Amino acid sequence: RDIAVVLGTRPEIIKLAPLIRLLGDRGRIVHTGQHYDSALSGAFFANFGLREPELRLDGAAGAGGRGDQIGTLTRDLARAFTAEPPRAVVVQGDTNSTSAGAQAAHYCGIPVVHVEAGLRSGDRAMPEEINRLVVGVLADAHCAATAEAAANLRATGTDGDRIRITGNTVVEATLHSLPAPAERDRIVRELGAPADFVLATAHRPENTDRPDRLAALLGSLAELGELGHPVLLPLHPRTRGRVKEFGMEHLLAGLTVVDPVDHPTFLALADRAALLVSDSGGVQEEATVLKKPLLVVRTSTERPEAVAAGFSRLVEPGAELTAAARALLADDGLAGRLRDTPSPYGDGRASERIRAIAVALADGAPLPGDA
Numbered sequence: 001r002d003i004a005v006v007l008g009t010r011p012e013i014i015k016l017a018p019l020i021r022l023l024g025d026r027g028r029i030v031h032t033g034q035h036y037d038s039a040l041s042g043a044f045f046a047n048f049g050l051r052e053p054e055l056r057l058d059g060a061a062g063a064g065g066r067g068d069q070i071g072t073l074t075r076d077l078a079r080a081f082t083a084e085p086p087r088a089v090v091v092q093g094d095t096n097s098t099s100a101g102a103q104a105a106h107y108c109g110i111p112v113v114h115v116e117a118g119l120r121s122g123d124r125a126m127p128e129e130i131n132r133l134v135v136g137v138l139a140d141a142h143c144a145a146t147a148e149a150a151a152n153l154r155a156t157g158t159d160g161d162r163i164r165i166t167g168n169t170v171v172e173a174t175l176h177s178l179p180a181p182a183e184r185d186r187i188v189r190e191l192g193a194p195a196d197f198v199l200a201t202a203h204r205p206e207n208t209d210r211p212d213r214l215a216a217l218l219g220s221l222a223e224l225g226e227l228g229h230p231v232l233l234p235l236h237p238r239t240r241g242r243v244k245e246f247g248m249e250h251l252l253a254g255l256t257v258v259d260p261v262d263h264p265t266f267l268a269l270a271d272r273a274a275l276l277v278s279d280s281g282g283v284q285e286e287a288t289v290l291k292k293p294l295l296v297v298r299t300s301t302e303r304p305e306a307v308a309a310g311f312s313r314l315v316e317p318g319a320e321l322t323a324a325a326r327a328l329l330a331d332d333g334l335a336g337r338l339r340d341t342p343s344p345y346g347d348g349r350a351s352e353r354i355r356a357i358a359v360a361l362a363d364g365a366p367l368p369g370d371a
């Protein structure tokens with residue numbers, strides 16, 4: 001097991017699972033422990049039939065803040081890589097686990113493959129944007145999902161020979177997890193999702209940590225219910241914590257709030273929903289595979305391809321969100337237009353390309369694929 005795959009949060013597990021399966025006996029799963037609840041971690045290992053990680057760290061030491069979490073994980077990962085050196089380390093995305101994984105590998109002299117490289121929101125207030133920049137400097141192979149992401153990397157001085165356009169592994173993860181149509185109906189019925197429902201998620205600090213924005217978001221979701229489109233909200237623990245801290249439990253009253261659901265359940269709900277409302281990165285990509293309209297409650301996005309293709313649109317929480325939702329829900333031609341629009345995130349074979357890149361890097365061979 002000489003190719004270590006570092007992951008720590010829900011989206012990393014989802015997007016790296018197809019690659020881990022392809023790596024077979026060469027893959028070594030290293031879980032940082034950043035997400036530790038079964039609903040954010042174990043459930044996804046089960047969804048993808050992944051074995052227990054070869055190594056599990058205590059990433060929840062992050063209670064002390066970003067420096068503490070990234071610092072502790074970098075130290076612990078570096079110790080593990082020193083004790084049993086892999087020949088390549090794969091990291092995905094832009095979380096604190098991603099940053100720590102890339103730093104630890106680099107400081108140990110081990111080549112780093114960055115999956116989903118080159119995303120840029122331009123918003124330095126986002127922890128993820130800084131993590132992307134840090135990992136972009138350290139990585140030895142950059143697996144960009146799209147041509148735009150590759151251009152972002154070149155614009156920040158990355159050697160073009162180290163960049164490959166692979167597509168995003170979320171496409172194959174979605175195709176793997178999406179239940180058959182009859183099963184989708186069963187899931188929707190079993191969860192008690194109302195007719196014409198809107199599926200929403202929220203966990204970005206820009207929405208959860210500012211009481212005014214959180215109140216505006218929850219207020220506009222409740223308003224959609226009053227307009228005949230009740231909102232189903234699988235609530236992320238960060239958001240649940242802030243709702244409690246700010247004394248906003250009453251703002252959840254008009255919504256159907258459930259705990260985070262597993263990947264097949266989420267995709268079934270997303271497929272059957274009339275509209276998606278989210279600040280999630282992964283959901284912006286999945287909307288393009290499921291052909292669903294999405295309102296992104298953000299001031300910026302690192303996924304402009306989904307906006308350009310007509311799947312998503314940025315909105316402010318509050319009146320703008322409510323008005324945009326009403327317009328989309330009244331647009332009879334929308335579903336047909338989206339059905340015929342290809343996903344900008346690839347063909348479902350990104351993991352195969354990334355596997356070949358990781359193996360080449362581990363074996364000291366030239367990187368395969370187009371430069």
Ligand code: UD1
Nearest residue numbers: 009010011034035036037040095096097127128203237238
């Ligand atoms: C993290 C990532 C974010 C990613 C998201 C996916 C960073 C900086 N952020 O955000 O990029 O989009 O994961 O969901 O890496 N908590 C639990 N149970 C858990 C994990 C967390 O209750 O299993 C609670 C804890 O109170 C914790 C808070 O959620 O302090 C936030 O968790 P954390 O991992 O720091 O950030 P996320 O908001 O989940």
Ligand code: UDP
Nearest residue numbers: 010011234260261262263266280281282283
């Ligand atoms: N997701 C899920 N259950 C939920 C909410 C989301 O399985 O209750 C999945 C969703 O399908 C997507 C991923 O989680 O693949 C997105 O993760 P998240 O929004 O936590 O992180 P981000 O993508 O914003 O980094």
